[in-house]
Amino acid sequence: MGVGELFPREPEEVAVGAAHLPDRLSWEEQHKLLAACREWAKPPAGLRTVRLPGGKEMSVRQLSLGWHWGPVPSCPDCGQAVRQPPPSCARHQYPYAYGPTVADGGGEPVRPFPDWLGEWARAAVDAANAVLREPVAGAGPCAVPYDIALVNFYGDGARMGMHRDSDERSAAPVVSFSLGDSCVFRFGNTEGRGRPWRDVELRSGDVFVFGGPARLAYHGVPRTEPGSAPPALGLRGRVNVTVRAY
Numbered sequence: 001m002g003v004g005e006l007f008p009r010e011p012e013e014v015a016v017g018a019a020h021l022p023d024r025l026s027w028e029e030q031h032k033l034l035a036a037c038r039e040w041a042k043p044p045a046g047l048r049t050v051r052l053p054g055g056k057e058m059s060v061r062q063l064s065l066g067w068h069w070g071p072v073p074s075c076p077d078c079g080q081a082v083r084q085p086p087p088s089c090a091r092h093q094y095p096y097a098y099g100p101t102v103a104d105g106g107g108e109p110v111r112p113f114p115d116w117l118g119e120w121a122r123a124a125v126d127a128a129n130a131v132l133r134e135p136v137a138g139a140g141p142c143a144v145p146y147d148i149a150l151v152n153f154y155g156d157g158a159r160m161g162m163h164r165d166s167d168e169r170s171a172a173p174v175v176s177f178s179l180g181d182s183c184v185f186r187f188g189n190t191e192g193r194g195r196p197w198r199d200v201e202l203r204s205g206d207v208f209v210f211g212g213p214a215r216l217a218y219h220g221v222p223r224t225e226p227g228s229a230p231p232a233l234g235l236r237g238r239v240n241v242t243v244r245a246y
């Protein structure tokens with residue numbers, strides 16, 4: 001329960017296959033994850049500004065663990081520079097890819113994905129299944145082998161447009177951990193970027209799981225609330241870690 005909260009916020013099904021788990025991370029876990037993010041953010045293969053294929057820079061700074069995600073400067077199949085509008089090569093149609101190195105940065109090998117983060121993700125999926133009417137794959141004999149993560153840093157004014165997490169080959173649920181400033185997390189539908197959507201406030205320590213029929217739903221972060229991070233965390237801005245299976 002947050003400081004000064006009158007009622008605890010309850011775990012909630014936001015859409016079929018999607019659950020919000022408020023205050024899931026303890027203080028110790030939030031500090032551990034933040035300390036790890038600070039280490040990961042250092043070069044090489046640290047936090048970088050992502051330049052989108054259209055030329056714009058993302059306001060969110062990012063790093064990858066386990067397998068690097070980013071815009072591909074050249075097509076892995078035909079080798080031509082990726083540009084808009086894309087040429088007819090099939091891989092050019094969607095100019096983002098996963099790979100072993102920071103292809104859109106210094107070319108260094110990506111940082112390893114830590115096992116403990118995979119354990120956290122599996123446990124969160126189990127907790128999500130307790131509130132979901134249609135359970136999504138989690139722990140047990142068919143446990144998801146979580147192996148990659150994206151770490152996003154939101155400074156004041158940073159936002160993330162509506163998108164789908166569609167570059168993973170696995171249909172395993174995505175597990176998102178939030179630290180620092182609160183944000184509006186917009187969770188939409190699988191048809192397009194528009195309505196219907198649900199706006200959910202994600203605070204420090206909250207977890208959001210989306211899998212099953214919600215796995216490919218559009219989602220984004222229209223705004224954060226600068227200065228809303230719990231002072232004791234010692235973070236200015238917002239950090240989000242999304243754990244996925246490749």
Ligand SMILES: O=C(O)CCC(=O)C(=O)O
Pocket residue numbers: 150152160165176185202219220221240242
């Ligand atoms: O920052 C968030 O809460 C969402 C991040 C996200 O959608 C992504 O990394 O793909």
Ligand SMILES: [Fe+2]
Pocket residue numbers: 163164165219
């Ligand atoms: Fe996403």
